[in-house]
Amino acid sequence: MKKWYAVIGNPIEHSMSPLMHSTWIEKEGKNASYIPVHVLPENLEAAVTSLKLLGCSGWNVTIPHKESIIPFLDEIDDTAAQMGAVNTVVRMQDGRYKGYNTDGLGFVRSLEEAVGIDHRHKSVLLIGAGGAARGIAFALKQTGYRQINIANRTISKAQAICDDLDIEAKALTLERASEDLDRYDIIIQTTAAGLNKSEFSMPIGLKRLSKTAIVADIVYNPMMTPFLKEAKRSGATIVTGLGMFIHQGALSYSYWMGSYPNAKDVEELLLRQIGGN
CATH class of the missing domain: 3.40.50.10860 (Leucine Dehydrogenase, chain A, domain 1)
Incomplete structure (x- = not known):
């Protein structure tokens, strides 16, 4: 059958x-x-x-x-x-x-396939606090990443994930994350921003993005989201959602x-x- x-x-x-x-x-x-x-x-x-x-x-x-x-x-x-x-x-x-x-492990495999496994000690910022962010956060923790902060419009949602991770994770507002962006080595955009080009708005500002940062977006269609395009213009290493x-x-x-x-x-x-x- x-x-x-x-x-x-x-x-x-x-x-x-x-x-x-x-x-x-x-x-x-x-x-x-x-x-x-x-x-x-x-x-x-x-x-x-x-x-x-x-x-x-x-x-x-x-x-x-x-x-x-x-x-x-x-x-x-x-x-x-x-x-x-x-x-x-x-x-x-x-x-x-x-x-x-399978989202979390799928993301970690794609990240390390793109940039290697030598970044597990570095600081990570997750943008968004939905199901994808939660899955990625847990997979990062299980793989050995320990410096994980989560920024979200509703900070209580980000805090709920941090509490469940059982590591020293911090919940931030999107504004605070944007102001402190140069502190992060890996930035992961986990929201649906970019799926609909006509309604797109940047989840956070990238003015303080470090040129040595690794910036990933889980949206894969379009593959080069506006978020990744802006990060690339800033000199960062980008990882698409594909x-x-x-x-x-x-x-x-x-x-x-x-x-x-x-x-x-x-x-x-x-x-x-x-x-x-």
Whole structure:
């Protein structure tokens, strides 16, 4: 029987997940398909119920459902529970649906693939305090990063992540982060800023950005977000969101299929599709 997989989110038309996973499915000769499903926040519970009833073999979860989906799943992996966010759902052999989080590890793999592993002792600033930020913060901690500060418009959300990390993390306002930006070696933009060019506004000012800083953005479409463009003009080393997208997807695929796909199989394809701008 043919299996089928999906990605749910709002918006969803920008997602390259169907292209990526369909390519891996075809290259590995799997009898499966992968589709995008647009789900509004108010319809999330009904959508999860429908996916279960229709026998979906698993799905990815993107903005803005990574945290709010948790109550509607049958089980949560310990790491995802600690992070408080799910981006991958797997149909288990007993028919129950279990949530995982591959965002954090996917990001760390992409960061260290781009700049190496010699930066774990350096100071990190996370911008945003949503599900992606939480997943990345925990993965950074697990990998050995210890100097992690989190800036967010609602500082209580950032503080909640800091409290759960159980390291000397600090919550900051966006204004304070902008003023102290030259203190940070690695800046990671985790909000949805840049997905919609017509509504884009810089999450923080980059006037005090150090030229030696590493600046990453988790948005991958467009690959060169306005945030990264500004950072590049300032002389910083930039890390696009494409690597994180590929690595988190490969981890999701391995949970579903039992085999880890070749990331290089989709990198050039996605680059052509998205472009460098």
